[in-house]
Structures are given as C-alpha cells and as structure tokens.
Amino acid sequence: DIQMTQSPSTLSASVGDRVTITCRASQSISNWLAWYQQKPGKAPKVLIYKASSLESGVPSRFSGSGSGTEFTLTISSLQPDDFATYYCQHSSSYPRTFGQGTRVEIK
C-alpha cells in the first residue's frame, strides 16, 4: 500500500501569511494527488486534483505542485475562511490513502 505523509501536523499562521503544506508518497504516484479542505462537522472538499489543477470555484490563492513522491499545497495569502484541516490523498491505485492531516490554526 502507498503511504502518504503530511507535514507539519499543525501550522499556526496569521491572516495574510503564505502557507505551505507538504505531502510525501511512499512510492511514485505520478500526479495522482488531490488536496482536500475539511471544516468541523463537514465533508472534505476538494481544492486541487491531479497535483496542480484547481477545482472549479476554489479561490486562486490555493495552488498545488509536485509529481512523483513529493507534493505541496500553497495558500498564497491566508484568509479567515482558510482555517481548517487539510488532507492529501492519492488516487494512483487501491487502496486510496489519505495523509494524516494538517491543521491550520490562528496564530
């Protein structure tokens, strides 16, 4: 099975900060990587798919990059609505696996 490792687990930041979250796959997954945002009591919402494609309706301050085994999610200027937990997930094969999550909290 492919393991997904995210870092950091928690990130404290201020509104307007540039934020970067990293996700590493235990083996190459090409660009089959998605990023989700989740708020308490809600289902995850996809932000980025195929490593760098922005989901329709998602603000352009979100971007994704990477291929193979190393990927990043960047929020160019953190907004109040962005305080949430972020997960990466591969779709290269089964079983699909998620990273353990990165909680973005207010500094």
Add this chain to the structure above:
Amino acid sequence: EVQLLESGGGLVQPGGSLRLSCAAAGFTFSTYAMSWVRQAPGKGPEWVSAISGGGGYTHYADSVRGRFTVTRDNSKNTLSLEMNSLRAEDTAVYYCAKHRVAHTGDFDYWGQGTLVTVSS
C-alpha cells in the same frame, strides 16, 4: 447539481450488521465509480471501498475486507454498503463519494455523511 444523500446509520452492537445507502442525483450515475470513505471521531478520512460504474469491479480496505460488501443499483441511482461483524473500531461517519473520472481519480463530490456507532 450533484447530490449524494447517505442514510442507514445508527447504533449497533458489536458483531451486528447494518446497511448504508447513498442516493445519487444530478449526474449519470452508471458512468462513475463510487467510493465509501469513513472518518472516526477526531481522526482523518479512511477510504473503505470502491465500486466501478457498472458494478463489476469492487475494491476494499484490508480493515473491512470479508466483512463489508459494496453494491450499486444503477436503475435506482443508489449505492449501498452492507456491513457485517461490526466492531467498535468501525465507529465513524460514513461518506459516499463520487469519483471525478469514470474509472479513477479523486473524489469531486461527497455526501453529508451518516454516523455509525458500534457499542454495547
């Protein structure tokens, strides 16, 4: 508008069974693979099972293989998850999710989830 609505969750004793359903609307259901994803309290999402658009191919996480069965009825736009021999560690919110691409890809739409609690 794509809509996914889960139902069937509830409280069940260890060793018991439960059947979850997911009613889909707003897209050509039979074209897309579908998955079940669960999330235990305070934990991250865990993929559970997937089924191809036609229903001929299924996949399971090791943690549920042999106990859970995923099926779909394309005539009724419904996805189901039959859960047997339930354990305390199966306690979670269960989501159904649509795959972005017909046979693969990420999950572009999720339901609101249904809570399954396994406890005596």
